[in-house]
Amino acid sequence: MGRELVRQLVAEGCSIAACDVSAAGLAETRRLCEQERLPQGLRITTHIVDVADESQIQRFRDEISAQHETDRIHLLFNNAGIGGGGSMIVNERAEWERTFNICWGGVYLCTRTFLPMLMKADKGHIVNTSSVNGFWASLGPHTPQTAYSAAKFAVKGFSEALQTDLRMNAPHIKCSVVMPGHIGTGIAGNTGKVLSGSDSESMTPAMIKVARDRITAAGLDTSRMTDAQVEQIARDRIRRFMEEAPMSAAQAATVILDGVKADRWRILVGEDAHRLDELVRQSPEQAYEVDFFNRLATTVGWKVGR
Template sequence: MKDFSGKIAVVTGGGAGMGREMTKQLAEAGCSVAICDISEEDMAGTVSAAEALAPQGVRITAFRADVGKEDQVQAFADHVRTAHETDHIHLLINNAGIGGGGSFVSDPRESWERTFNVCWYGVYYNARAFMPMLIAADEGHIVNVSSVNGFWASLGPETPHTAYSAAKFAVKGFTEALITDLRINAPHVTASVVMPGHIGTQIALNTLREFGDNSAIGGGNEEYEAAKARGEMFRDNAITSAPDAAKVILDGVRAGQWRILIGPDAAALDEAVRATPEAAYEGDFGMDVFASLREAVRPA
């Protein structure tokens, strides 16, 4: 898919972060976009920003949907058919995600399954709902956003990270398996898996919004404020910005890449895990990789 002009794209989690930036860049390239998110306020900001960049004739629509619930995903697909007056789409970007459910042992089952459902079933349900519309197009492409936690299931030795990592491993495996499936059964449709490192998005803040009552984070207002501060730091001190990440993804689609790593941290961690997989969960493995990366990019 060398050119997005005149195409129709679907972006989940389009209210903020990479979803918003991909919507803006697609619109500017002449692509109509249908986004979904759980925040109508966030989506309104995306629609306004995208419409300001879009040439005449490009349509940007928004639909409130929880991607972890199949009936809402199906309703989103119906919205796309009606609002864009189409029986097909060209690009599906499964971007929506949250964190949470870090410990399988000690965290509430409900929070664990909520994170897993958004990050895995959100991809699965949308792939099911929109695959017929991708196949109906003359060319189609599905982009599934995994993570570095789709090949390294850790945030370091002191932090359990099971629900998100399990979901992102599933996304990676599903997308890689789709390559052969599509080649055999729908050769005009292709797939890419995206594995971002630390990107400047609101995922930590959105996770806090999802689970942010005091009981969910295990403490009082002080702990909530500390979690909020960490979320803002994650957003504001990233190695790669959301606009840059969006560009890498869309350039990867244009280049026909099935495996898209985003950020020098993702590349360094991927190389380290492949080189010494049995050491990946010992000591400060990931922290050492990131420290080496910071040393390498430090100005002379």
Template sequence: MQIEAGQLAVLTGGGTGIGRALALQLSAQGVHLALCDVSAAAMAETRSLCLAAAPAGTRVSTCVADVSDEQAVLAFRDAVRAEHAADHIHLLFNNAGTAGGGSFVTGGRADWERTFNVDWFGVYFCARAFLPLLVASPVGCIVNVSSVNGFWASLGPDVPHTAYSAAKFAVKGFTEALLTDLRVNAPHVGCVLVMPGHVGTSIALNTYDARQLTPEQVAVMRARMVKAGAPVADLPDDAIRQLMHQRAIDFRDKAPTTADQAATTILDAVRTDRWRVLVGDDAQRLDAMVRADPEAAYEPAFAAAWRDANTPRG
């Protein structure tokens, strides 16, 4: 699909990370944007950055909306139609996401369902709300952001990761099923499945502030770190909190792929009509490893091989 000035793109999670990078690249080309996020401040900053570099006349609207709430999504859709005087859109990026909900067995139900609802139902509700506007367009594309955890439900053999992985598997399956559904019922609309590896975003920082962890949560983190061999058994709780906070910062700042690089990869896929997009060399390596031996993918030896494959040499 050609991405052209004057088109209208709807983008969830537009306040930070890949969402902001997509917004900047699209608006620089003169694409009008309708952004939603849970943070009004982050979106205001994105909007300001976009307008500063966009061609004159480029519109950027914002709406505070939690994509796990269908009524909020419908209100966002209605705002898009009103603010852009639009009866159709050209691009829908289902990018909003959150982390959390690690253990189904021992974790709290509220945290688990919050993660699953944002990461899966956010995609579902937005697709339901905006797909008719895509179908009404002469040409359109829906871009759904899954994850490498959409084909490998793991952070390692000792770290439960059920809510996020289950949601991202659902996004992957839904998008692959849409290929046939759209080909049969709306062949002028394409879809793209995005599976990023480690991209430098603030998802960990945005999910929760580790400095506010309860004593019970600290105990869980401490036990996990001790099991992994970290010498933290005797550290005070505040030291554990600061370690976790620093890990979230390092996840953003020391990633092998930047958000801008990820956005470029995604938009190149839209332009070249590629439906399956692995973002980052680490995503490519992991995909090959899982496909080569799927039954071993959740064994300790696989995780060790994966860590070794991603350890810098020299």
């Protein structure tokens, strides 16, 4: 989704500084942008940054200032995210905190770091990616989702609190919180890479261990599975997450940018996000029951067990 935001912003004539932990991912994003005829003077720079590390974000800020020859920015997209750390009981603390520190810490640290550059612009906009899991802390009745949901709730609350803070203290800056439903992105595959510390397309032993732990946490017995069987299950889940999504990353990026242009502070992405928002508000006490999930899945076309 971040890549599609970059591509669409570039197409509209914006200079971009994109960051990621994946050098290969950044190179592909840049290649896709440069396939198009770029307006004269437009700059695209790419930066390896772990958004859970404040020192790396500060380096990113300094690189932007030098490479773009500017002391200000107009748009800040806090979009980095991974899954993992679903269970406080089954998953290791390090995995839980890695997920939380990227999904929430990245939003906070980037906003804190880049706020002075936004303040210097004539107008600015902060776009924070939360999730439907920012108001519904579940992936279904049989899948714990504590780290990701806790982080996305924090992003939503932070973004809502900024509405008053910015209006009173920096009225030229707006903030939007983005809450996508099921979007066809690479988060399922990229989570394993980040948690294992590998950027390889092949599944390393560390990535297979992460996959085995996640499959076990979802309630499947992996004790008798070979590494090859675990890898096959993991790859099938990654493929289905992409192929069965009701909305593509490109479509989601368009919805987000349209919302930003309209100065909407609350941007739901996907029909499933809109429907889920309605259902949770109607019956919050039942939101984590099996019947609620089955009714939701039937309504929005999710495949139970995906």
